[in-house]
Amino acid sequence: MSYNSWMFYSSKMVDLKLLRLMIQKRIENRAKDYPIKGMRPVAREVLNYRKLVMEGVSALLKQFPVFACKFCPEVYVGDKGLSIQTCCGYRRRVKNRVHEWVIGGLDDVLVPVEIFHLQHMHRDVIKHHQRFVFERVPAVVELCWQAGADPSAKDFYPSAHNVEDSCGDVNGVEPLSPGELRSIANGTLRAWEKHRNGVQKLLLVYPAKVCKHCSEVHVGPFGHMARLCGVFKYDSWRGAHFWEKAEVDDLVPPKIVWWRRPQDPIVLLNEWRDFYRHTPLVVNLCLHAGAIAPAKYHCMMKVQSFTRPVEVKV
Numbered sequence: 001m002s003y004n005s006w007m008f009y010s011s012k013m014v015d016l017k018l019l020r021l022m023i024q025k026r027i028e029n030r031a032k033d034y035p036i037k038g039m040r041p042v043a044r045e046v047l048n049y050r051k052l053v054m055e056g057v058s059a060l061l062k063q064f065p066v067f068a069c070k071f072c073p074e075v076y077v078g079d080k081g082l083s084i085q086t087c088c089g090y091r092r093r094v095k096n097r098v099h100e101w102v103i104g105g106l107d108d109v110l111v112p113v114e115i116f117h118l119q120h121m122h123r124d125v126i127k128h129h130q131r132f133v134f135e136r137v138p139a140v141v142e143l144c145w146q147a148g149a150d151p152s153a154k155d156f157y158p159s160a161h162n163v164e165d166s167c168g169d170v171n172g173v174e175p176l177s178p179g180e181l182r183s184i185a186n187g188t189l190r191a192w193e194k195h196r197n198g199v200q201k202l203l204l205v206y207p208a209k210v211c212k213h214c215s216e217v218h219v220g221p222f223g224h225m226a227r228l229c230g231v232f233k234y235d236s237w238r239g240a241h242f243w244e245k246a247e248v249d250d251l252v253p254p255k256i257v258w259w260r261r262p263q264d265p266i267v268l269l270n271e272w273r274d275f276y277r278h279t280p281l282v283v284n285l286c287l288h289a290g291a292i293a294p295a296k297y298h299c300m301m302k303v304q305s306f307t308r309p310v311e312v313k314v
């Protein structure tokens with residue numbers, strides 16, 4: 001290395017060191033502004049609505065069978081399942097098969113999204129070797145915690161606190177009157193909408209990321225470097241995560257499922273599947289129990305449209 005290039009190299013090193021210090025200082029200063037006082041009530045509300053949604057869905061699952069496919073994430077609300085051939089099998093190994101139904105539970109309806117729990121929001125990026133140091137907790141609970149709410153241990157670690165198992169077993173459960181059901185369904189649907197609205201508000205202020213390849217979520221200003229990407233979830237990619245800005249659907253997946261309208265056949269048929277409509281699963285469950293669909297879902301549900309091609313007589 002010549003003298004000149006050595007000088008250049010060492011001055012560059014100093015610059016990098018300085019730059020790093022400046023960045024760290026900036027991050028520390030920014031940390032002083034968090035959590036934002038005005039957002040605390042929103043975070044507390046989100047936790048509260050989350051609890052109401054879980055309680056409501058658990059109660060409804062005891063009244064209605066919800067079917068989950070044994071091999072893929074598809075779920076269907078209703079008595080008979082459906083014969084639509086969209087099953088992609090275990091780990092997407094097959095295509096266009098008929099689903100095999102078993103009774104679904106709470107986790108099939110409210111998809112758990114778990115993420116790393118940071119001890120400090122503006123700490124350094126989590127490295128791959130630290131992946132077992134950080135606990136995995138529900139994404140929304142972590143977001144609320146970072147936003148200044150005070151989640152309970154039960155919120156953080158539901159499985160360790162014997163959360164009532166809603167396996168959807170309808171046997172031996174006392175049936176509710178249509179009025180009681182409707183009231184639970186309307187309350188659950190309202191809580192679901194408020195829960196998602198609250199998460200959306202928090203995401204406007206608090207940074208969250210999602211991996212484009214494997215849907216791993218991270219709440220915090222940077223992603224993380226724990227290279228789980230592809231090892232468990234996405235077979236063809238085994239590198240680092242590819243972070244993008246996370247939206248409310250990444251933290252609270254709506255899980256869009258088939259919706260059977262009164263004019264549709266009892267078992268939805270594969271041949272006319274382009275004529276059938278969809279709704280988010282929680283909305284579907286609540287409508288099934290007598291709730292009224294908010295106007296924003298009407299377009300998606302196409303309540304009045306045809307169930308099969310119209311035969312034109314010549």
Ligand SMILES: [Zn+2]
Nearest residue numbers: 069072087099
């Ligand atoms: Zn399936």
Ligand SMILES: [Zn+2]
Nearest residue numbers: 211214229241
């Ligand atoms: Zn990934």
